[in-house]
Amino acid sequence: MIRVGIVGGTGYTGAELLRILALHKEVDITVVTSRSDAGQAISLLYPNLRGLCDIAFTHPNIESLSECDVVFFATPNGTAMLMAEELLSRNVKVIDLSADFRIKDDKEWSKWYGMAHACPDLIEHAIYGLAEVNREAIKQASLIACPGCYPTAVQLGFLPLLENNLIDPGHLIADVKSGVSGAGRSAQVSTLMSETGESFKAYAVAGHRHLTEISQGLEIAAKQPVSLTFVPHLTPMIRGIHATLYGQIVADVTEVQALFEQRYQDEFFVDVLPTGTHPDTRNVRGSNKCQIAIHQPQGGDTLVVLSVIDNLVKGAAGQAVQNMNLIFALAENQGLETVALYP
Numbered sequence: 125m126i127r128v129g130i131v132g133g134t135g136y137t138g139a140e141l142l143r144i145l146a147l148h149k150e151v152d153i154t155v156v157t158s159r160s161d162a163g164q165a166i167s168l169l170y171p172n173l174r175g176l177c178d179i180a181f182t183h184p185n186i187e188s189l190s191e192c193d194v195v196f197f198a199t200p201n202g203t204a205m206l207m208a209e210e211l212l213s214r215n216v217k218v219i220d221l222s223a224d225f226r227i228k229d230d231k232e233w234s235k236w237y238g239m240a241h242a243c244p245d246l247i248e249h250a251i252y253g254l255a256e257v258n259r260e261a262i263k264q265a266s267l268i269a270c271p272g273c274y275p276t277a278v279q280l281g282f283l284p285l286l287e288n289n290l291i292d293p294g295h296l297i298a299d300v301k302s303g304v305s306g307a308g309r310s311a312q313v314s315t316l317m318s319e320t321g322e323s324f325k326a327y328a329v330a331g332h333r334h335l336t337e338i339s340q341g342l343e344i345a346a347k348q349p350v351s352l353t354f355v356p357h358l359t360p361m362i363r364g365i366h367a368t369l370y371g372q373i374v375a376d377v378t379e380v381q382a383l384f385e386q387r388y389q390d391e392f393f394v395d396v397l398p399t400g401t402h403p404d405t406r407n408v409r410g411s412n413k414c415q416i417a418i419h420q421p422q423g424g425d426t427l428v429v430l431s432v433i434d435n436l437v438k439g440a441a442g443q444a445v446q447n448m449n450l451i452f453a454l455a456e457n458q459g460l461e462t463v464a465l466y467p
Contacts, residue, residue, distance in 0.1 A: 138198035140441035148459035225250035273439025281431035291371030364405030412442035
């Protein structure tokens with residue numbers, strides 16, 4: 125059994141990790157930390173886990189976490205980098221769901237996250253946990269930087285086009301919508317139901333911290349610099365990401381549907397829909413799937429890719445478990461076979 129620790133078990137991604145891992149046949153949830161709820165049984169806070177995970181939350185402690193085989197950090201940015209080095213030195217695998225190790229340039233990271241990086245030397249050793257790109261490297265990794273939710277949906281949608289030089293990397297547009305759970309569980313006025321219900325808005329148009337992460341991944345795929353306009357939106361739903369991606373055609377795209385199908389034919393968690401379809405976020409709600417559809421409106425010179433994921437699963441906890449499965453040589457979909465909820 126894989127002894128698992130979760131640092132930050134009371135946020136939405138921590139709760140989602142618990143939901144997934146509680147039924148994982150190869151996992152023993154050993155330690156779950158929470159500063160605010162230490163001593164309280166997990167099943168009291170999350171009654172849906174009664175009989176599945178009845179241990180108590182504890183304070184974060186290196187000694188207890190070092191008894192684990194792998195530790196997930198479902199914490200705010202700036203937390204994992206304070207503990208990762210010590211855990212790695214004790215041969216504990218670290219899977220970080222925050223942004224601490226995603227961006228390879230620590231100065232760029234500091235610009236977006238407003239603090240100095242505590243262990244910049246570790247960044248180069250972190251493997252970016254997008255299995256559809258880095259599967260073999262993930263299998264050998266000790267430190268995983270789990271992709272963000274927006275970056276996952278955007279990269280999976282653009283990758284086949286950039287890898288095959290079909291669109292202009294200098295004119296990329298990502299128009300992306302997210303449910304309110306993407307903002308986290310902390311109470312704030314902007315995510316109250318009375319503020320978000322019956323409303324819809326863009327935010328961070330001048331620059332969102334995920335822009336650098338997305339561009340970094342797209343540049344690797346394109347093997348050249350990219351110019352991306354990324355505009356996120358907040359929608360009045362709990363879960364889901366819907367990315368509408370635009371690229372200007374620069375080569376023959378008559379076989380673009382077949383290209384996407386071939387690129388993802390062996391990917392259990394990427395579903396390329398038939399020509400002319402429109403994926404709904406409800407199609408993937410609660411699952412680790414990404415659904416993609418490709419359009420060429422009016423046969424013009426713009427390709428439109430629609431990419432949807434559940435931000436808490438494929439965009440966070442599910443993708444983290446997918447990475448754990450790869451590290452420990454398990455079936456990649458183990459514990460992640462859940463069918464999307466409908467309706």
